[in-house]
Amino acid sequence: MCIICRNDNLTGLKVLDCYNCPLITTIPNIKSLKKLNCFNCPLLITIPHIEGLKKLDCSNCPLI
DSSP states (O other): OOTTTTTOOOTTOOEEEOTTOSSOOBOOOOTTOOEEEOTTOTTOOBOOOOTTOOEEEOTTOTTO
16 A cells, blocks of 8 residues: 555655555645656556656556
């Protein structure tokens, strides 16, 4: 289970590692986010446009 699925505080987060999460379906819009690692998430279907995001790895997410 990843930080999003645990409902942890995402305020001010710069790097989000939610890879290999079997539950996540949507990445929330986190304005401070610079790097998103969400590879190998089989149910992930939505990644919003996050202004300022510099690096995105959503490889092996079959629904994206």
